[in-house]
Amino acid sequence: MDKLTLYIANKNYSSWSFRPWMALTGGGIDFEEVLIPFDYPNGNPNIKAVSPSGHVHLLQHGALKIWESFAIIEYVAELYPDAGLLPKDRAERALARSVSAEMMSSFRVLRNACPMNIRRPKGKIAMPGGVSADISRIQTIWRDLLQKSGGPFLFGAFSGVDAMFAPVVNRFDIYDLVSSADTLAYMNVMKAHPAWRKWEEAARAERWIVPEDEV
Template identity: 45%
Template sequence: MKLLIGNRNYSTWSLRPWLVLRHFEIPFDDEVLQLSGPDWRDKIAARSPTGKVPVLIDGDLVLPETIAIIEYLADTFPDKPIWPADRRDRALARAASAEMHAGFPALRNHAPMNLRASHPGRVDLDAVRKDLHRVETLWGALLERSGGPYLFGAFSAADAMFAPLATRLRTYELPISDMAGRYVEAIYALPAFQDWLGMALQEPWIVDDDEIDVIQGRVAPGTLA
């Protein structure tokens, strides 16, 4: 089994299934397909049906899309608690994951994942206030129900879905409650996340489209070292 991923520093969608695979000790290899450089889109399109990452390869199966990959892993390894065991919790976990998949556009656009960076005060709070409120409401309800430290007690696919958002909160030091802060700390404390983070910090590549200085027009594309 192989997972094709983008640059670890930036690729939110790659991080999610990678965390599931690593945390639940499912044997796999990974391969980085860079999200920049000459003809990078063509190179990914040659390996991915959608022209995007991640892609899971299992024998002759070539499977794109993060949630589909996670569901395939849950079906293939039913002994692994990838989703919560309780039927109602499982439904809530899938609902939260679907909301993350389709929602939080302001945080996506104004606070891109960048694990190597620290940019406090660089995000327009008015632009992301609605998303931050929803994060607090959603996480708060689930953590109160479960008792934490993760959304459904033990780490699950729902936490993998929200891990990139947690990194955005830290990178840009966005204002959050103590409850949300403890959840962000729990994500960072996860050994699988630490493994990913360690590799991300060693990457030399820069993706201009995910650098806040380029997005906000402070520096020209191609000038970041």
Template identity: 55%
Template sequence: MSKLKLIIGNKNYSSWSLRPWIALKVKGVDFTEELSPFDFAAGNPKFASFSPSKKVPVLQDGKLTVWESLAILEYLAERFPAAGLWPEDQADRAWARSIAHEMHGGFSALRSQCPMNMRREVGAIPISEATGRDVKRIVNIWRECLEHSGGPFLFGSFTNADAMFAPVVNRISVYALSDDPVVLRYSEAMTALPAWQEWEAAGKAEPWTVEEEEV
């Protein structure tokens, strides 16, 4: 069985890279990591050599290339069925996939106004009504899932749904977007993960600074 390689962008900024990376780490899947930094002003022509979309992350499994975060997470769930990357219960699995896809395709106002930034000092900013609606919807998703599962993660144990919402934990924290108890509860569980702490420390130590936008 070939060893996986995950090619990612800057850990300080790349929310899409964080998603499969944290899933692999939490579930103890062996992989190598290659960081290919980006610069929005100049672009990164290197991406074209390994990524059909010219974006990160990209998962390489032997001769197979998988791109797009959610596609990578789905592939990992099939590749490692014992890892529990989706809930075991069929109804919960459908629910988890629904909110993961909602995260993947939605919340554009929050993405645009509040990019992930591990180095940012905590501080509130004026937010748009649309961003406020995004935050409210996310908090409701977390509340419903945690009330159903009992926590500490959205479906009890860590799943791909948690991986998809991981960057939002940073966004809500550093932009001081909510003090709802459910946010504090879920954020404490996520940030206590050794994988989270490893990623955050590496992001804060990076030398690169780029224009703030979601990547």
């Protein structure tokens, strides 16, 4: 089988890179990592040389190039069905796709107000209207899935769906956005995962600094 190569951006800032990286790493999938850092204000021309969309993250498998987080996760889940990246039950997979698609397409107020930043000191900031609705909906998704599965992850064991929400865990944590016990318990489980800790360690070691209004 051709090797998998995952192109990512800065680990401190790139929420989109974090998702497939954590899924593959947490699933025990062997892949080569290539980091192409943000280079503001003019962008990094190396990204366009690799990615048809002009953005990273991107997974390359032989001649095939796949972009968008959940497309990468689904593809790798088909290659490695025993890795647990998606539920084996068809109805559960449909639910996993639904919440993952909602994560990709929604919560723009939260994204814009609270950029991912692993190194940011924890603390509250002024929030625009609409953030509370995003927070409430995400907590409802988590609560429903955890109650259904029994936890500790959203579908019981770690899966690609947890990886899809990993940047939200960072946002909730560093901007001190939540206080409910069940939400905090799930966040602690995520932050204790070896893949999370490996990403965080690398992010804290990076030297690039990107202003928050450019992330």
